[in-house]
Amino acid sequence: MQIRPLPDTLINQIAAGEVVERPASVVKELVENALDAGAGRVDIDLEEGGTRLIRIRDDGRGIARDELALAVSRHATSKIASLEDLEGVGTLGFRGEALPSIASVSRFRITSRREEDEHAHAIEVDGGRVAPPVPRPHPRGTTVEVRDLFYNVPARRKFLRAERTEFGHIEEWLRQLALARPQVELRVTHNGKPSRRWKGEADLLSDVRLHETLGPEFARHAMRVDHEGAGLRLHGWIARPAYNRASADQQYLYCNSRAIRDRSVAHAVKLAYSDVMYHGRQPAYVLFLELDPRRVDVNVHPAKHEVRFRDSRLVHDFVYRTLQSALAETRAGADGQAGQAGGPHVAHPAAAPGWQPQSQSHLSLREIAEARGSYAALYAGGGEAAMADGSGQVSQEHAWQEATVPAMPMHGGDAVAAEAGIPPLGYAIAQLHGIYILAESREGLVVVDMHAAHERIGYERLKAAHDSEGLRSQPLLVPATIAVSAREAEVAEREAATLAELGFEVTRAGPQSVALRAVPALLAQGDVEALLRDVLADLLEHGASRRVAGARDELLSTMACHGAVRANRRLTIPEMNALLRDMEATERSGQCNHGRPTWTRFGLAEIDRWFLRGR
Structure with missing residues (x-):
């Protein structure tokens, strides 16, 4: 066949195949144009999921009469003028393809008026044919109407889904937009009925x-x-x-x-x-x-x-x-927001003024030392802690953890309790079925899964200990030659220092092979060749890899799970309180190593509703 230029209409329809996938694509392009024009309010009117009608009206700056025809011609835009502008694009649209592409596969009309114009002008495009501009009444801004989408490209129209599906895609994209542009008011109607409205004048992080x-x-x-x-x-x-x-x-x-x-x-x-x-x-x-x-x-x-x-x-x-x-910073009991410009933080709730423990009993120094020792045995795999019996009522009845309740000064022979700051998880009061710790907090009742909580605490301590020592390498008696792709061999050679930080000593042995001379000591018993291949794949795709750290964490997690306190282990009140305090001080203690929650809270108002109090 002879080489010949394509007709403009066909060029636009080919471009529409890339830009206009479905009605949601049209809404996206037109609303982005409205935002680039400085709109503070955008109205979106739809019929039959956008296939019959898409009308976008905005209150932006508008388009001059003489520029309306340019607006529907290919690669005409007001947003860039040079390569420097293209390299630093700050607008949502910039290529000048959307309007001509949409107009080539629909019955299209654009009406616009600037603030300084006496009246608006409109042009219509039908199947790529542009009519001259005519006067129209219209407030400041622009209205674009797209009717009968893909009417002249029936093969494309067959790929459209049901009306409800197409409308759902439009709503999802508008939700994306609403999150990023909260200062813009968006109003949506579908088949003549109001559907959604997102109010404007909100902050970005509102x-x-x-x-x-x-x-x-x-x-x-x-x-x-x-x-x-x-x-x-x-x-x-x-x-x-x-x-x-x-x-x-x-x-x-x-x-x-x-x-x-x-x-x-x-x-x-x-x-x-x-x-x-x-x-x-x-x-x-x-x-x-x-x-x-x-x-x-x-x-x-x-x-x-x-x-x-x-x-x-x-x-x-x-x-x-x-x-x-x-x-x-998602510690158990931590409330507030994470993150400021200086780094994440979690704000703990303030203590209730004048709050006191129900009992004014305090542990002696000997009992404090015994409590610490018995709790330390949980990490060392020690024997069962003795249950408090009739001779140990102090620890069974509100024996609060010593570090949290200050000693009470004596005034005139009367003991006056000082205001005490209440920890987020409160104070232990009982153990339920040898599985859960029940604690009284400022808000109500806290229930803790003691095995899951102890598992996270042990896991974080193992990670901290291992991180302080770094990843040690274990040399192989006989270097292993591993067949890899040419690209993987190149990245192994280029990232030798990175691999060394991960515990691997790798040298290039050929165009498609590497020699493995040392492996991470903690993972030496596993499939280190497969691990190295995964690390190289990550370095190729992402420029970084956490495969080694992930494999290490998985092993440490298993160790922590086996070392954690088991169900039906009877804990004393001091042991329970010590566990609660460790949860509050341990990172990520709101979840166990497998992602399950470690605790939950029931507020007093919720508990009151259980028993219909106040009704």
């Missing part, structure tokens, strides 16, 4: 917008994160591990206010949650990553869903370490 978009349950479990360094800033919300999902339906990531999908960042989030999330469950988060626009390329995907970072390894490590630090 709890109001969080409730509007993801619901009160996510908001109740959300922790605020805000950290910056190395020219990067990460802020937003992450859900506590106790709130997790079966799918990734509540994972929202934005780069410079643009909703994106990025495998490297998703991998970093998954790693940060790996130590506290139950297997197969998904974390929930709304995260905003900000960096210099010149350090990220937003022009690598036709629909701009994906971006490319200039230093993806730095971004991966920054996200991972920020979230890992925030999640480390």
